[in-house]
Every structure is written in C-alpha cells, then in structure tokens.
Amino acid sequence: MKVSILEFETIGLRCPDAKVSFKNKETGSVINLLQMPNGTGKTTMIELLSGTLTGQIENWTTKEIKEFMGKSNDTNTGEFRLELSIEESNKHPKNISFLVRFDFEHGVIELFTIRNVESGLEKGHLPPPSLRQFISQGCVDVFCFQGDKINDIIDSQKEDAEVTINAFFGFDDIAEFLVDIKKYHRATTQSGNPTNQGNIDSLENLKQSWEDRSSVLLTRLDEVKINRKNNNEVLEELEKKYQKIITASSDQSENQVRLTKAKEDAEDSIRENLISLWDELKNPFILSDSLLDGLHEFRANLEAMKLPGGSRAFFEELIELDDGCICGEPLIPARVDHIRSKIEEYLGTDEANIVNAIKEQINETYKNGYQSKHLNDEYTKLEDSISTQTFAETDLTTFLDDIKKNANADDKEIIQNYGTASELKTKIDGAIVKLEKEYTPDKTERLRPSECFSYKAAENAIEELSIELGKMSSRRNITAAYELIKDVISISKENSLNEIKSLLKDSTNEKIKETLPAGSPLEVVELDKYLKLGWKDTVQSQASGAQNIIVAYSFARSVLEEADIEFPLIVDHPVANVDKKNRRTLGSKLGLMMHQFIGFLIDTEREGFLDGVQESGDVRYISLFSDIEGNKAFIDEVERLPAEEYIKSKNGYISYNKDFFVSNVMGDH
C-alpha cells in the first residue's frame, strides 16, 4: 500500500489560510520543500497533520483546541482538511479526505471523513481498514517527525526504536490483549467461590490495598509526566535564549562548541573504556595473576589426586556386570570388596563432568596467557578518560560561569532560570524512573504496599495476588489457563520481536550502505530498545549529524518496507545538524529514500541542501507566509510575480515558484 499526501487546507487557524498542494507521482519519488518565516505556524501544521492522520485530534482538550485559533479569526470557527491518495496493490489509487471543524467558542472539534463523492461527509475518523493499523500515534511518529527527534532512535536514554517496532508490527495490540486477559482473569477469579476461606479474606484485603496503591502511583506518574512536558517546553525556550546569549559573541560561540565537544568526546571515551573493562571483568580468572597461578596449581593437584579421574558410575557398572575386570582378570569377591572400599574416592558422573569442564576452562585461560596486566591496562585507560572528562567539564563550567558573570541582569535571570529548569528536569526524570521501576515485590515487601513507589511493581504484586487468589477459588482452572496463555503469548511475542529486530537491523544496514559513501565504517551493531551504531561489533556512542539522519531515514524505510506500506516522510528542519558538504550529499540521496518527501526547511539548512535536492530529482518549492508588516519584503517580491504564480488568501500568500523560493530566505534558526 502506498499513501501520499495530496494537499491540506487551513482556514481560521493559527497559520495563514492556505491550500498547500504537494507533488506526487505514480512512479519515482518527489521532494516537497516548504519554507515559512518564523511564527507562521509550522509546528501548528505538523501537529494538525499528525493529529488528523491518527484521529487523536478528537482527544484534544478544550484548552489545546482553543490554542489553535488564528489571531485574526472573527468567526470563532476554523477548518483543517487533509487529502490523501491511497494505492493498494493492483488497484487504482483512491483519494480520501479528513475534515476537522473547529468550534473555538466551546473548544470542541468535529472530525469527518470523505471516503468518496457518493458517501459525502461521514462523522468520525474512518480510514480504510487496511490503513488503520498503520496510523496509530506510534506509527505516524515514524514518518512525521521533527528533525531534532532523529537522535531519539539512537539515544540510549530513549526507547524509540522499540516503540516504533511495537507500534508497526502489532506488538502494542498484543500488549493490550494481555492487559485485557489480565483484567478478565482478575474479574473472573473475584467472582469465584472460595474453596478454602482460610487466607482468602486477608489476601483480598491485601490485593485491594495494592490496587489503591497502584491507582495513587499511576495518578502521580501522570502528574509527573505533565510536569515533565511543561518543564521541557520551558527548558526548550530557555535553552534557545541561553544559546542566543552565548552566540551574541562569535568567539564565545566557537568556544562553547569546542568545550562542549571536548566534554562529550571525553564522556564517549569513558563509556568505551568502561565497556572494555567490564567485558574483561566478566572473566573472574584474570582478576589477579596469583589467582590464576593458584587455580592452575589447584588443577594440577586435582590431576595428581586423580580427581575426578574416573567416575564412580564406571566402577559400579563394572561390579554390576560381573564380566571380569578391565585387565582381563576375573572379579573375585576380594577384588569386588577392594573396589567397593575405593569407590567412595570417586565423584559421580555428572559431578565429574562438571569438574572436568572447569579444569578445561582453567587450562584454557592459563594457556591463552591472560594476565592481570591486561585488566590493569584497561583500568588505566578508564582512569585517564575520567581525568580528561573532569578537566573538560571544569573548563566548560568555568566558561559558562564567566558568561553568567559578564551577562546583564536580564540575561543573568535567563541563565539562572535555565539552570533551575535543568535541575528540575533531572529530578523529574529520576522520579519517573522510580515510578516506572520494573520489579516484583518479594513476600515481605508485598505486605507493605505503602512503601512501594513503582506502579509497575504495584501491578506485579496485584498480578501475583490475583493468581494466588484464583488458585484458591473454584475458578482455579481459569487461573491455570490464564497463566498458560499469558506465558505462551509473552514468549511468542518476545521471540517474534527479536526476529523482527534482527530483520530490521539487516535491512537498515543495507540501506545505510546504499546511501553512505562506499566504505563508510558505520552500521547498526545492535537493535534493541534503540539503535546501537558502530562498526564490526564495536559500538560507538554517536555518529555525525548526516550519518544520524541517514540511519534514522534508513530505519524508517526498513520499518515501512517490512510492514509493506509506503508513507511520505514529513520532517521539520530535516538537515539542521548537518554540515554543508553533507547537506548536499544528503539532499542528492533523498530521492532514493522515499516516494514522497515533505520537508519544512529553515534558513541555515538551505546552503548545500538545495543544490543536492536538485540532483535528486523532482522538487516542488513552496513558500508560505502571512500577510503582515514584518513580511513586507516577501509580499513586495511575490506580488511582482505573474498572478498565476502565487495565491493570496485572506491573511497570507503561497507560491510554488522556484526562483522566489531560492531568492527569498525564510525561517531564521
């Protein structure tokens, strides 16, 4: 299935009224670049696109809806229309539209679907069934994202790669199904008759306490997540202002980049050296030379003592068979007695096998010439990188302190607030980790729900108690069936997830290879919660901006391909973190990557990238801006074009003229 965006239209919203048409072709790819001055409503448009595609727009709060009202709107109503083309194999493409009507006075929206001319407006979000599974929020985030979110799939602190896979390949549905059967089990066993009243009452009470606790913790988690969202927004704004203070002086800006890079490099080096040391520590025999020497000597002692030598079972069998000794002599009673008296000196067969395996491992370690010096060398590397990082951090702190010292009062306040918001972020993140900590309370902890601070642990305690209660009731057959089905589904899910991850890893690597210059030493070494990058099994913590983008796009394409669906890739500032040379390369490769690309471009991305995309193939250049005094230069310029080259709406202009796009730079970074 191939899905393309044909156009969208906005009326009365927080962006100019406009109908934006995107180019699309039956075969081959096409690139649509959209530029808008800051504050024109780029984020608004991306949020509308995403919310309408997923249908999540119906869940927006009154406050959120009201925030979408255009400043010059005097009707208290608005509209957003999105038209898609859907092409299923061996069928003609079909168009489908979604229409969102805003009532700003009451803060409500109505969503309609127009499946075809005959059906007309139908209330609700009614995508074709075959598309429905691919336009959940988790899926749409794969092809509709902000450029700076690219790093999330390779960020070890995030789990975006796995979240994507879960969404696209139905694992979210399986997880939901497991929750449903868990709820069913809890409800069914609750209604069963107890077969043993003994402890049931106290267990029921305990389970209720855990349910209350879980509910409190979940509410707390929701609150903390809202705080995180709010604080992140504040932090993002403050960070921009903070960066402006630093970049006020070009020297300082360069210094900051240099010092930050030195600190990040040192942190990467610590991670690499720590992983190497940790790998070495996994072999306990090499912790000290005297240990290995001692073990080797001990092994020799075992040999000398003939331990395990032979196994007790061998001699027992020899007596049992009564077919003479292995030396050919008959086994007379005196000899049998002698063997019986000695048999205790030998180990059982299984124990003997284990001891032999251990002896082999000692021998192997010893023969390989391992020495604790090697471990010490790894430690020294770690120690050095920690020192380097400490110096780099001190340099950066001193630099930032100097900036703060020399700043004016307003800037000082911004820096102060930035620091406070950053500290708050750390605290909030810590609180979330605690609330989401995965473990099952043990028997003692299970008696004290009020001391638990993780809702996941609370849920696990409820689960265990439900199973115990189920086993004590007349519904124990349901509990047994529940445990079985839960295990079967969980194990199958885990296995399938691992298989898909392996497939996606290979497919992503193929695409990376196609796109990066030949011989580039970069690949996905491991795909787990996130993509671990590196080369030949060696992990590196980060790649360059351009490489990260290629990895992210390659991963997105692999996911879509594996799911047998094509979507347009919609990206806000697609190459913001890429240097000029690589912007050109990346631009020229875009055509290879997807059938329809929609990029919201900012000024600093143009150089190099515009040259590159021209090489890539079919490009549509779209400029959109509001009819306001600040855009006078653009308005004058666009109105010089022939009338058919631009469209003026009630409060804005849109032009598809390439020369206008190239010569008018919009969207300051």
Add this chain to the structure above:
Amino acid sequence: MFRWSKNTKDWAETLLNNKKNSVIKIDFDLYYLFLLIGLGLGRTQTLDEKNTTDIIRSYPTKYNSQRHKIAMMLIYCDLKASGFSTNDKNIVKSKIEEIISSESINLISGNAEKLLNNYANGGYEAVREKMIKVEPNDALFIKILYEEFFPQLFQ
C-alpha cells in the same frame, strides 16, 4: 537462588536506578562485583534471612558461560579461606561434593548458593565500609572499587 540483603538493595538504589545507560544493567551485575570482592578478600557475612530479598533464581543469560568458573572460584576460595589444604584428596573431594550439584541449573548446591550469597554479602560490607553512600555513576563506582580493592584481591 541469588539473594542479597534489603540494606544492600537500598544502599545501591541510586546506582541501580541509573541502569539504562550503565554497564550495571541488572541487579546481578552489582551482585557479581560484590561476589568478586567477597571471594577475593575471603570475606563472608551471613545473610540475615529475614532481611533478604531475591535477585534471580538462576544465572542471567549473559553470565551462563561463567557458571563453571564461579563454581570453581567458590571451591578454591572457600578452601583457602577455611585454611584447608588444596592437596588433600579427601578434603578437596568433600568440598567439591559440597559445592557442585549437577541437578542445579546454577551447577552448585542449595547450600553452596547460600555460601555464595554470604561471600557477595561480605563483598558488599567491605565496599560499604569504604563507600558510606553509593556512587551513582557506574564509571566512578567501578573506578573506586578498582582502586580500593582490586590490587589486594586473591593475594
């Protein structure tokens, strides 16, 4: 069953909460470090059964290949710590029989698991004497352990 004291778990909380970006990804990783130190110093500390909590029933997958080595370390180090000769066949055989169990997935008997837990607990106590509050950063934590303990282990 690998177990440790609740005090250990509480003490290590901030380090264990940093698991995502750390080499110490699971509780057993930390238990393993304590075990190396306990065995290396020949120090055991009996776990108070009332105050213990389970870590994991059997070795995590990534430690499976170390099962034989850890069993041997326990035999060897416990013989040394008890002052027994490693040349006496009866003593060594009896120790092997006490420790090794082919019926256990961990290759060691239930009593040997308890002994192993006591060594890990001894390791934890030794670490806590040097580090009243746990260092939450994994790199710094391992650096401190290395500096404070590793040169004297198994000497």
